[in-house]
Amino acid sequence: MLLLIQYTLIFASVLILVALGGCFSEHSGVINIGLEGIMVMGALGGALMLRFLSPDTPAILIILLVMLASIACGMIYSLLLAVAAINFKADQTLVGTALNLLGTAAAVVVVRAINMASDPNNVSSTVSYIATKKALLVRIGGFEFNWFMLVALLALIISYVVLYKTRFGLRLMACGEHPQAADSVGINVQKMRYAGVLISGLLGGLGGIVYITAGVSEWKFENGVAGFGFLALAVMIFGQWKPVNIGLAALLFGLFRALSNVYTGFGALVALHIPSTVYNMLPYIISLVVLAFTSQKSRAPKAEGIPYDKGQR
Structure with missing residues (x-):
């Protein structure tokens, strides 16, 4: 049971971070379908930092440097979406799809180049970080606490405060609901949309x-x-673009994802003789079912996906 809770919390942490990233971007008016690609680039930056850091480096420094590397890669990569969607008014769905395809391909090329530089016969796209990963974990009895669980919780609280209790958050949401009205009272819509996309890159890279x-x-x-x-996009939609709801939805989806890792430890589940692939499919099946029943009641920001034209009223 502890193992199920452990995996549920860590997978929920991923979903919370990435879904919150999508939430900020869409509240600013930009649809970020490219979260998958942003996650890959953030993972690349963090994994390479873990690989090249010495295991003797203080744990707190390893955690901070890995987070900074992931954040930097995620934000830089998200700039491609920001420039294309905001400056060139490109179709946001197509740009996001291109980012997803490019992200994995670019990561493979970079990792293979690095591996071949150290060993010409090593053409794998694998990054290993066995020793330094221990800095991310704390053993509490039979429970393995990951510091990123705390990071996700803090991100959830901060996101709620920023969106609903600060001038920045209210202005950001105004740009996603009615950018013309926001512009008329002096809010720079382009800057706010850039901020929303960059924040999504920050959180997506961490995820x-x-x-x-x-x-x-x-x-x-x-x-x-x-x-x-x-x-994570499904979690965001199911959570109605609200941080608290996103947190609860992430726990639900995280639970079903965790089952694929630990179902062999539950005799009742093993007795059902269900193939392991079915457990791997569960979170995605659940997302389809949930969205099929809830999508009609979803209320997305009104201006999301619509390029802002200053002359339009």
């Missing part, structure tokens, strides 16, 4: 490194992040 360090000590970047970016 990427949390995902690839959940339960494993190396990652093969050819696998991308196994659709977790799209699962």
Whole structure:
């Protein structure tokens, strides 16, 4: 049971971070379908930092440097979406799809180049971080606490405060609901949308490194992040673009994802003789079912996905 709780919390942490990233972007008026690609790039930055840091580095410094590397890569990569969608008014769905395809391919090329530089015969896309990953974990009895669980909780609280209790958050949401009205009272819509997309890059990049360090000590970047970016979008929609609801939805989806890791420890589940692949599919099946029944009641920001035209009223 402890193992189920452990995996539920770590997968929920991933979903919270990435879904909150999508939440900020869409509240500003930009649809971020590219969360999957942003996660991959954030994971790449964090994984390479873990690989090249010395195991003797203080744990707190390892955590901070890994977070900074993931955040930097996620934000830089999200700039591609910001420039294309805000400056060039490109179709946001197409740009996001392109970012997802490019992210995994670029990560594989970078990792293979680094591996071949140290060993010409090593053409794998795997990054190993066995020794330094221990800095992220604290053993509490039979429970393995990951510091990223705390990071996700803090991100949830901060997001709620920023969106609903600060001038910045209210202005950001105004740009996603009625940008013309926001512009008429002196709010710079382009700057606010840039801020929303960059914040989504920050949180999405963090979510990427949390995902690839959940339960494993190396990652093969050819696998991308196994659709977790799209699962986070489902969590965001199910959570109605509200931080508290997103947190609760993430726990639900995280539970079903955790089952695929620990179902062998439950005799009742083993007795059902259900193939392991079904458990791997569960979170995605649940997302389809949930969205099918709740999407009609979803209320997205009114101006999301619509390029802002200053001359339009």
